[in-house]
Amino acid sequence: MRGPGLARFGRALVDLLLPESGCVICGGPLPVADGGASAAAGSTQRAAFADAPSWEPEVCPACLHDIFARGETGGLDGLTSPTARYLDGVVTAGAYGGVLEKAVLRLKNTPDRRLARFLARLLSERLREGCLPGDWTAVVPVPLHRDRLRERGFNQAAVLGRELAGLLGTPAREDLCARVRPTPIQSGLSRQDRVRNLSGAFRLVRGLALPDAGEGRFLVVDDVLTTGATAAELARTLKAGGVAGQVWCAAVARATGRDAK
Numbered sequence: 282m283r284g285p286g287l288a289r290f291g292r293a294l295v296d297l298l299l300p301e302s303g304c305v306i307c308g309g310p311l312p313v314a315d316g317g318a319s320a321a322a323g324s325t326q327r328a329a330f331a332d333a334p335s336w337e338p339e340v341c342p343a344c345l346h347d348i349f350a351r352g353e354t355g356g357l358d359g360l361t362s363p364t365a366r367y368l369d370g371v372v373t374a375g376a377y378g379g380v381l382e383k384a385v386l387r388l389k390n391t392p393d394r395r396l397a398r399f400l401a402r403l404l405s406e407r408l409r410e411g412c413l414p415g416d417w418t419a420v421v422p423v424p425l426h427r428d429r430l431r432e433r434g435f436n437q438a439a440v441l442g443r444e445l446a447g448l449l450g451t452p453a454r455e456d457l458c459a460r461v462r463p464t465p466i467q468s469g470l471s472r473q474d475r476v477r478n479l480s481g482a483f484r485l486v487r488g489l490a491l492p493d494a495g496e497g498r499f500l501v502v503d504d505v506l507t508t509g510a511t512a513a514e515l516a517r518t519l520k521a522g523g524v525a526g527q528v529w530c531a532a533v534a535r536a537t538g539r540d541a542k
Contacts, residue, residue, distance in 0.1 A: 304341035305396045306384050311338050339399045344380045351375035353407055354535040360509035364476055367516040369527035374403040377505055377536035385504050385533055392435040401444035404531045418497030419454040420446040423515055426460040442502040458483050479514040485522040497526040506532035
């Protein structure tokens with residue numbers, strides 16, 4: 282079994298092992314409204330998000346504690362890619378590792394909307410904590426090349442981007458940019474090789490007008506940020522195509538060294 286068939290089998294197996302009623306990351310029990318410690322844990326989770334009280338816990342207290350213990354790792358400082366200058370800002374949910382690493386790997390293997398919704402909530406809260414209002418022109422998921430999309434069956438950045446766009450009240454524009462050539466996996470490459478690897482990898486789709494390009498603010502969405510080369514190349518493509526406003530990146534996790542994707 283190869284290709285999309287294997288991917289579909291893997292997703293079905295993961296969904297069987299991690300039922301809908303359990304923690305979206307580890308499959309463990311979720312807080313219940315029993316008036317005890319688990320109910321208090323659920324209230325703590327709801328209080329951490331601006332869209333409570335409508336939100337119900339999707340992650341167990343242990344996983345949530347691990348995520349929040351890692352803190353926010355956004356900002357342009359520390360991005361080693363020389364093209365990072367094309368980004369105007371960065372927001373992440375935390376450092377790559379532990380629970381966030383599990384979440385990223387799960388999202389790569391299955392288009393789990395519950396997991397994507399939870400991760401999108403984390404990112405929207407990071408944006409809110411940074412006092413960034415929700416007047417984004419568009420959310421732009423990092424595109425996959427058609428060959429990799431055919432092999433995987435879905436684009437995890439697009440799954441996440443749709444959920445985040447819904448929370449921000451702005452369109453998810455998967456049609457703005459295309460990945461025009463397959464690029465080797467970034468893991469293990471030097472920062473210079475990452476830039477060379479991605480140079481010219483994206484282009485604007487012909488015939489599509491950029492919305493509010495003059496004053497707009499675009500949010501590039503990816504699962505992992507390392508040197509910033511991927512998001513920066515997409516930002517460069519947008520700006521070369523006429524975006525005079527800001528281009529930010531929102532990623533689930535920030536990786537360094539051997540943890541880089």
